[in-house]
Amino acid sequence: MTSVILATATRYLMPMLLLFSAFLLFRGHNLPGGGFIGGLVAAATFILHSLVFGVGETRKILRVRPVKLMGLGLLIAMASGLVGVFTRAPFLTGKWYELVLGQGDKWHVGTPVFFDVGVYLVVIGATLIIILSLAEED
Amino acid sequence: MKLLLILPIILPLTTAAVGLLCWRSIRAQQVIGLLGAGGLLAAAGSLLHGVWQNGPMALQLGNWPAPFGITLAADLFSAIMVVLAALMGFTVALYSLATVDPRRVRYGYFCFYHFLLMGVCGVFLTGDLFNMYVWFEVMLMASFVLMALGGEKEQLEGAIKYVTLNLISSAVFLTGLGILYGMSGTLNMAHLATVLPQSEHPFMVTTVAMLFLVAFGIKSAVFPLFFWLPASYHTPPVAVSAIFAGLLTKVGVYSLMRVFTLLFMGDVAYTHTLILIIAGFTMVTGVLGAAAQGEFRRILSFHIISQVGYMIMGLGLFTPLALTGSVFYIMHHIVVKTNLFLVSGVARLLGGSYRLERLGGLSLSAPGLSLLFAVSAFSLAGIPPLSGFWAKLILIIASFKDASYLIAATALLVSLLTLFSMTKIWAAVFWGEPAVAADPQPLSGRRRAALYVPIILLALITVTIGLGTGPILTLAERTADQLIDPRAYIRAVLGSVQ
Structure with missing residues (x-):
């Protein structure tokens, strides 16, 4: 039942959707968006892929088990909270640092972003576990 | 120092x-x-040590000041509960090595086990009511999975009842939270404790108190809201039953004791008398329910209910001595009840069944196990000099001092009936003709160690509490003092804001 139109469109859509999910993730720091919604978009991308090419193919391009994404996400989110602890502040205190990139460029980076990245991975992992297992059931 | 408060949550999360x-x-x-x-056990131990040395501690997560951000706070009561949770977590994890089948482990048994511990520790440590709701949900989600993991028919049936009733309880809890927040504008427990006494609507505070009583009442399985417990606790693998029996209802009891000592103190004559009446009915129905059962774990499940009655009896009497009794009772009960479930699992392995009529003669084939069972069972029934005796003695002295003779008589009668139940198990399982086991499985040395070490450890703790009552009693007394007079707790949380 695979339609050529859908398969071709999916090939073009997937990179864009993944970029969009990353955009949502990083935009969420100051504006609407964030790890949760970004993760959902990323998961939707892989679900679209699985609808077109089958669950087996999707698991192949994912390379890691979704459950490991969850574990990794939880650890990243927790580590972002621990940064505060190591600077003698309570757990989950937000810390911001300036990374000098050279040529006058600076990267203003804070722990909340990493917390969001953790959420992003957990959401992708959890959504994919649920939907891919359901899709395999038939 | 402050790291100690967060460790019991992030250690299980990392694990x-x-x-x-x-x-x-x-x-x-x-x-x-x-x-x-x-690791959790070590962290919990140092937390208790720290709180014992320095008094209540608080940690403002994310460095947001107290009534606005999420606060973690530990007084002695919280710290004791965390230690007990960690102790059960460790012993039952060891026991799980021998009893939880590889298929369940492959599907994440230990992950959910630690999520459960994280939720339990979170409830004990949080200083914010909404955050407590969140931890309850974390704990419940993990427990739903543990309850259903493996997907046996009986398990799913138990899980449906368990999930439904707990969701209702969560909904009631959330309703109470909403009203409370609308009324007072804060959900920080220490802040509420200072705000509620000046409330313009004392009857609304009592209404919210009743909502909380129902919500936590379902979770701690008090009369008449207990029916989900005996319908579900005997269905999952025995290690899961044991950790549930040890911890989950006690989380409800902890929450009851927390809110009815810190927050809802406006109408003690009404609320705490109601709790006392509920306590009496809980004790009696639980023990009568147990008398009618013929399955090892179902008998034990009904006894959880009756024992919860004793714990909230101390809360209902609401004197320093009675609260000391409650705290002592919780310490004693968690250890003993978990241990009895662990013993039932070994009896099942040796005799092939949980049904009393199919078991028998274990005192000949497993004399060590019989001794270990006897220690815990007699302690549960309150035979001196084991831990349960002192727990009951304190509560009964407290009720006599308060001239509550009816509840004292009930407590004594129930403890006699408990003895009857334990004797019934003893006679059916350990005495009599050895039953023909369905599949007597030979146990390897390591498996045997993983089965017996937790049981021996917990039995030793029971005996230690019984023989060395002094230090434990001092601990319980200081805990009760902090509950009666929560000023140190409030000061630790609110600091200079007050």
Whole structure:
């Protein structure tokens, strides 16, 4: 039942959707968006892929088990909270640092972003576990 | 120092997350599960030590000041509960190595086990009511999975009842939270404790108190809201039953004791008398229910209900001595009840069944196990000099001092009936003709160690509490003092804001 139109469109859509999910993730720091919604978009991308090419193919391009994404996400989110602890502040205190990139460029980076990245991975992992297992059931 | 407050939450989280990374490797999950539980026990021990030395501690997460951000706070009561949770977490994790089948481990048994511990510790440590609701949900989600993991028919039936009733309880809890927030504009417990006495609507405070009583009442399985417990606790693997029996209802009891000592103090004559009446009915129905059962774990499940009655009896009497009794009772009960469930699992392995009529003669084939069962069972029934005797003695003295003779008589009668139930198990399982086991499984040395070490450890603790009552009693007394007079707790949380 695979339609050529859908398969071709999916090939073009997937990179864009993944970029969009990353955009949502990083935009969420100051504006609407964030790890949760970004993760959902990323998961939707892989679900679209699985609808077109089958669950087996999707698991192949994912390379890691979704459950490991969850574990990794939880650890990243927790580590972002621990940064505060190591600077003698309570757990989950937000810390911001300036990374000098050279040529006058600076990267203003804070722990909340990493917390969001953790959420992003957990959401992708959890959504994919649920939907891919359901899709395999038939 | 402040790290101690967060460790009991992030250690199980790390353990579970690393467990997720080692998905499918049974050996790795077992090792990580056990190590994580050991680490939690060490962290909990140092937390109790710290609180004992320095008084109540508080930690403002994310450095947001107290009534606005999420606060973690530990007084002695919280710290004791965390230690007990960690102790059960460790012993049952060890026991799980021998009893939880590889299939369940492969599907993340130890991960959810540690998520459960994280939720339980979170409830004990949080200083914010909404955050407590969140931890309740974390704990419940994990417990739903543990209850249903394995997917046996009986298990799913138990899980449906368990899930439904707990969701209702969560909804009631959330309703109470909403009204409370609308009324007072804060959900920080220490802040509420200072705000509620000046409330313009005292009757609304009592209404909210009743909502909380129902919500936590369902979770701690008090009369008449207990029916989900005996319908579900005997269905999952025995290690899961044991950790549920040890911890989950006690989380409800903890919450009851927390809110009815810190927050809802406006109409003690009404609320606490009601709690006392409920306590009496809970004791009696639980023990009568147990008398009618013929299955090892179902008898024990009904006894949880009756024992919860004793714990909230101290809360209902609401004198320093009675609260001391309640705290002592919780310490004693968690250890003993978990241990009895662990024993029932070994009896099942040796005799092939949980049904009393199919078991028998274990005193001949497993004399050590019989002794260990006797220690816990007699302690549960309150035979001196074991821990249960002192727990009951304190409560009964407290009720006599308060001239509540009816509840004292009920407590005594129920303890006699408890003895009857324990004797019934003893006679059916350990005496009599050895029953023909369905599949008497030979136990390897390591498996035997994983089965017996937790049981021996918990039995030793029971005996130690019984013989060395002094220090434990001092601990319980100081805990009760902090509950009666929560000023130190409030000061620790609110600091200079007050």
